[in-house]
Amino acid sequence: MNLIMGDYNTLTVLRETEFAYMLGNEETEIFLHKKQITRELEDGENVEVFLYYDNQKRITATMTKPIVDLDNPGFLDVVDVNHRLGIFLNMGLIKDLLLSRDDLPFIRNEWPQKGDRLFVRLRVSKNQLTAKFVPRFDINKYLKATEDLEVGKEYVAFNVYKTEEGNIFFTEEGHSIYVYFKHMRKEYRLGEKETIKVSIDKGNYQYSGTINKQKEIIISADALIIKKYLEENDGVMEYTDKSSSDDISIVFHMSKSAFKRALGSLYKQGLVLLEKDKTSLVNIDK
Structure with missing residues (x-):
């Protein structure tokens, strides 16, 4: 048979x-x-x-119809992460679908987490069905958008690919949105969901977008992050506007320019004291 x-x-x-x-x-x-x-x-x-x-x-x-089959790739939800094997995806059946660690980024922080969504195809190997990423230039063979996105409006999309200058996100309908790193506030995992504001319509359902909020909102949010860090560390930290970009990114998950703006806003409000080798809260509840 x-x-x-x-x-x-x-x-x-x-x-x-x-x-x-x-x-x-x-x-x-x-x-x-x-x-x-x-x-x-x-x-x-x-x-x-x-x-x-x-x-x-x-x-x-x-007799249950799965979300993906040999001819039809699709977006699948991450339901489990196993650092030894890879990640498991819900394909709509009792048995989840494995995406091998060999197909995932070398950097663990870029791995999808539970709840992220990946666009994958089904692969048959010996005694096993597995998931494989659909190459980004092939995605529109399967996802075919029918309505344009509006410039200036926000849309939900999922990170599918990282380039030298930015990330490519796709909506579930098949719109491609390119976001330069300078228009982001953090690094994104594969499959991570984000709300993106469309800035340029390139035609053929391809767009550029931004994830940054208005500067005054970003400053307020970043300032709260720094203030909370100070409060959790007895009101003193070694990080100043002279600290390295790498150190700031690792500890605060923001760029150095964002850190300096936030630090400046705290200083102008009289909440911190800026010294050569440290930053201190002016008042801290003991």
Whole structure:
């Protein structure tokens, strides 16, 4: 029997057992658990099922339609992260889909986390179905936007690719939004969701955008981060406007220019004292 794994197959119901239906022919029998049916079946009828491998690497059938199959990639939610194996994605079946660590960034901070969404395709290997990233230039073969985004408005999109100058985000409808690093406030994980303000319409459903808020809002938010850090460290820190960009990014997750603006706003409000080798809160509750 010629079976296509990771796809739909039409099989014959051979018999019913207490917990399952057995499908196939005299040479091959496929297990269809009753938890995986959408209706009652009759002996001898033909039924369309999706074939995958269970945890014991056995061929298993389901009448449930998965989110992705061999011909149709899609956005899948990250449901678990295993640093030894990779990440697991919900494909709409009992068994989750593995995206191997070999396909993930070397830097762990760029790995997707639970709740992130990735656009992937299904791959069949020996006794296993796995996920593979869809190359960014191929995404629009499958996601075809039908309505334009409006410049000046904000849209939800997911990070799919990092270039030398910025990140490429995609909406679930298939719009591509490029955001330069200078228009971001942090590094983004693969699959991380963000609300992006469209700034340029490049045509063909491709756009440029920005994630930065207005400067006065950013300063206020960053100032609160620095103030909280000071309060949690007895009102004193070694970081000043002379500290390195790397140190500031690691500790405060902001650029040096943002740090200096925020520090300046705290100073103007009389909340901090700026010294050569340290920054101190003027008042701190003991």
